[in-house]
Amino acid sequence: MPKLSKVSSEEVINSAKKELKGHGYIASAEIATALYLAQALIKPILIEGPPGVGKTELAIATSKLLGKPLIRLQCYEGLDESKALYEWKYGKQLLYTQVLKEKLSDILEDAGDLSQAVEKLHAFDDVFFSEDFVEPRPLLKALWEKNGAVLLIDEVDKSDQEFEAFLLEILQDYQISIPEIGTVRAEVPPVVFLTSNNTREIGDALKRRCLHLYIPFPEHKLEQEIIKTQMPDVPQSLSKQIVNFVQSLRGMDLKKLPSISETLDWTRALVLLNATELEPHLVRSTLNLLLKFQDDIEHTNPEVPTLIRNAIKDT
Amino acid sequence: MLSDFIKALRSSNVTVSTAESIDANRVLATVGIENKLLLKHALSMALAKGIDDKKSFNECFDLFFDLSMGLDETKDHDRQISVESEDAHAKTADVLNSLEGETLLSILESDDQIALQQLLAAAVQDVQLQNIRIFTQRGVYMRRILEKIGIDTVDERLYTPTDNDDAEKSDFYRLQHLKASLIEDVASIVDKSLLLYTANEANDLRQEILQKTPLARIEIRDFKVMKQLVSKLAKKLTSIHSRRRRKSKRGYLDVRHTIRKNIQYDGIMFDTVWKRVQIDRPKVIAICDVSGSVSQVARFLLLFLYSVSEIIPKVRSFAFSNYLGEVTELFENNSAEVALAETIKQWGSGSTDYGGALSELERLIGHEIDHRTTVLILGDARSNYGDSGHLALRRIHNRAKKVLWLNPEPRSFWNTGDSEMQKLGACCDRVDPCRTLNHLERIISDIARTAA
Numbered sequence: 001m002p003k004l005s006k007v008s009s010e011e012v013i014n015s016a017k018k019e020l021k022g023h024g025y026i027a028s029a030e031i032a033t034a035l036y037l038a039q040a041l042i043k044p045i046l047i048e049g050p051p052g053v054g055k056t057e058l059a060i061a062t063s064k065l066l067g068k069p070l071i072r073l074q075c076y077e078g079l080d081e082s083k084a085l086y087e088w089k090y091g092k093q094l095l096y097t098q099v100l101k102e103k104l105s106d107i108l109e110d111a112g113d114l115s116q117a118v119e120k121l122h123a124f125d126d127v128f129f130s131e132d133f134v135e136p137r138p139l140l141k142a143l144w145e146k147n148g149a150v151l152l153i154d155e156v157d158k159s160d161q162e163f164e165a166f167l168l169e170i171l172q173d174y175q176i177s178i179p180e181i182g183t184v185r186a187e188v189p190p191v192v193f194l195t196s197n198n199t200r201e202i203g204d205a206l207k208r209r210c211l212h213l214y215i216p217f218p219e220h221k222l223e224q225e226i227i228k229t230q231m232p233d234v235p236q237s238l239s240k241q242i243v244n245f246v247q248s249l250r251g252m253d254l255k256k257l258p259s260i261s262e263t264l265d266w267t268r269a270l271v272l273l274n275a276t277e278l279e280p281h282l283v284r285s286t287l288n289l290l291l292k293f294q295d296d297i298e299h300t301n302p303e304v305p306t307l308i309r310n311a312i313k314d315t
Numbered sequence: 316m317l318s319d320f321i322k323a324l325r326s327s328n329v330t331v332s333t334a335e336s337i338d339a340n341r342v343l344a345t346v347g348i349e350n351k352l353l354l355k356h357a358l359s360m361a362l363a364k365g366i367d368d369k370k371s372f373n374e375c376f377d378l379f380f381d382l383s384m385g386l387d388e389t390k391d392h393d394r395q396i397s398v399e400s401e402d403a404h405a406k407t408a409d410v411l412n413s414l415e416g417e418t419l420l421s422i423l424e425s426d427d428q429i430a431l432q433q434l435l436a437a438a439v440q441d442v443q444l445q446n447i448r449i450f451t452q453r454g455v456y457m458r459r460i461l462e463k464i465g466i467d468t469v470d471e472r473l474y475t476p477t478d479n480d481d482a483e484k485s486d487f488y489r490l491q492h493l494k495a496s497l498i499e500d501v502a503s504i505v506d507k508s509l510l511l512y513t514a515n516e517a518n519d520l521r522q523e524i525l526q527k528t529p530l531a532r533i534e535i536r537d538f539k540v541m542k543q544l545v546s547k548l549a550k551k552l553t554s555i556h557s558r559r560r561r562k563s564k565r566g567y568l569d570v571r572h573t574i575r576k577n578i579q580y581d582g583i584m585f586d587t588v589w590k591r592v593q594i595d596r597p598k599v600i601a602i603c604d605v606s607g608s609v610s611q612v613a614r615f616l617l618l619f620l621y622s623v624s625e626i627i628p629k630v631r632s633f634a635f636s637n638y639l640g641e642v643t644e645l646f647e648n649n650s651a652e653v654a655l656a657e658t659i660k661q662w663g664s665g666s667t668d669y670g671g672a673l674s675e676l677e678r679l680i681g682h683e684i685d686h687r688t689t690v691l692i693l694g695d696a697r698s699n700y701g702d703s704g705h706l707a708l709r710r711i712h713n714r715a716k717k718v719l720w721l722n723p724e725p726r727s728f729w730n731t732g733d734s735e736m737q738k739l740g741a742c743c744d745r746v747d748p749c750r751t752l753n754h755l756e757r758i759i760s761d762i763a764r765t766a767a
Binding site (some may be wrong): 009010012027030033034037040041043045046048084088090093094097128129134204207208209210211214 | 330335336338341342345346347350352353356357359360361363364365366369578579581670724
């Protein structure tokens with residue numbers, strides 16, 4: 001087993017963390033480790049976690065960090081090869097066919113007999129199915145990118161099982177086969193992120209090819225740091241109260257728990273309303289930013305004063 | 316060492332493929348083993364690929380690295396030795412050699428914890444503690460480890476007659492005390508390994524037995540395990556079911572794609588491209604008898620119903636004894652325990668009235684039943700000599716795609732006493748006894764195959 005010095009990997013991870021922070025993304029140790037491993041082992045990362053904890057954001061921040069273009073593929077039911085991988089520019093093909101038709105007599109002029117004519121035509125065979133006529137879609141684009149890219153395959157659980165199987169070749173070897181052209185291989189393998197909201201179980205074959213990263217709701221400290229980075233002008237005491245409040249909300253029995261993006265929206269709203277600390281009527285009127293179901297809001301409303309009291313007490 | 320860890324993971328129900336263990340090795344080579352937290356994060360990414368898996372992984376990791384303590388308790392050059400010993404499967408004797416002729420006795424006397432831990436770790440490997448399977452093996456493995464590390468030298472010393480001066484005596488007691496604590500250490504190592512490598516075996520056995528036990532005889536305390544089993548079953552079935560449906564459909568000609576595809580033939584339509592039809596998920600209406608006569612089974616039938624409705628989006632569930640009521644919303648908004656208890660409390664008090672229930676069903680949603688609807692009835696067909704409701708069921712059958720009846724009684728009990736299976740069964744496409752989970756699975760997968 002080759003022994004790499006421990007210092008290097010730890011240092012790289014820490015510096016990755018710092019650099020991500022520079023791009024406005026606060027990463028936990030786990031996230032930074034995943035990023036490091038993905039590059040060290042050249043493997044895609046499958047990110048799971050509740051909605052709104054920054055799965056997609058991570059890919060965006062990474063692309064900024066590495067200075068590579070972000071290519072995004074949003075998955076949905078019915079997504080197929082022609083939308084994800086490539087398509088022929090059929091308009092152009094049609095146009096060129098017309099052109100060829102007109103030139104046909106010129107070309108075949110000096111052909112003596114039929115076999116010669118066929119031979120001559122053979123030379124034009126593959127023109128219409130060459131790379132010039134390929135319209136690259138996100139996956140092919142990512143492979144073609146000369147200096148590598150960050151490929152984000154978003155919400156892969158929304159796509160069909162067939163599509164998942166089709167991803168396997170790309171994720172394992174960073175290559176794809178186009179029947180008419182051959183195999184396209186990436187010179188520099190892209191950094192691949194797959195995200196999933198767990199609407200359905202991802203197949204084992206796909207999971208096996210990826211590193212698996214689970215991003216949970218952030219811890220107290222981390223969430224506060226995130227608010228601080230995103231909105232530096234929020235007073236310390238308010239952000240502490242906000243985080244306390246949201247964290248205790250997550251302990252409750254709700255249909256949809258508020259995640260980071262909701263916390264940020266709420267903080268923005270409170271700042272806009274010139275709030276300096278949480279007050280019951282303020283919280284009640286803005287609660288719909290945190291909770292997205294009427295049931296949840298009704299359920300929480302009577303608890304608001306207690307929650308606020310606890311949130312303020314802790315600070 | 317890593318392979319042992321993977322073995323431990325597998326025994327606690329995390330599936331690890333060979334490819335993944337190769338990955339784990341690469342991860343290990345990349346991050347090293349010095350920073351435990353880093354290693355934990357890194358390995359968990361390569362090995363545990365789900366939320367439940369992550370949880371088992373964390374438990375397993377802590378236990379495992381607690382056990383192979385040579386890792387983080389020793390420092391500097393000692394670490395070097397222990398690292399190598401993991402790579403090369405060093406024998407206890409080698410470790411002893413590397414300790415320059417020290418014996419267990421001298422180690423104990425000099426209270427050299429580091430050396431002791433190394434010695435223990437090597438002995439654990441030597442006796443292949445990872446192969447421990449059942450708790451009765453504890454004694455054997457303990458004995459073997461103790462022999463390996465050379466407990467006999469200590470014994471020899473203890474039982475050699477000595478002069479009776481006080482210094483010797485206190486030495487004797489000290490050594491005896493050390494030996495006792497050593498044995499305790501070994502015992503705890505063995506116990507932890509037992510926990511680590513066999514965590515799930517008992518559980519697996521229990522699940523296997525539960526699958527074969529008649530539903531009526533399953534105790535309430537097994538409810539939790541049953542819940543897992545049932546939801547696993549329902550998940551499996553729905554995934555098979557939905558795939559089959561998707562394959563079998565074929566729709567209209569897609570003109571745009573056809574033209575595009577046939578450019579290569581100069582626009583002559585050789586290849587045709589078909590549009591895929593919207594996925595049409597079957598509607599299922601499930602009715603469950605929750606009266607006294609089936610109360611034991613009802614819990615589990617309801618549980619199954621609950622799991623199905625969690626997975627298939629369009630299930631409408633009804634429960635009845637003498638009245639029939641819809642429980643779809645109850646199932647949607649509550650956890651299984653609450654929903655089941657509430658259902659039984661609300662609907663389960665009366666005596667069964669199939670006639671009333673079926674005509675009530677017809678009145679409530681008769682107009683919604685159409686050629687895509689599957690009606691699933693769970694009950695024993697015992698209507699207390701009242702109206703059997705077969706006329707209403709006949710009308711339902713005429714409208715629906717399929718009517719299925721699952722009866723928790725064995726076939727030989729049907730049509731005895733007040734059982735109306737003959738009349739009611741005649742109005743169904745399929746009647747099956749459904750006594751154990753295995754039955755349930757077989758029937759439902761049959762249905763899925765033929766319904767598609």
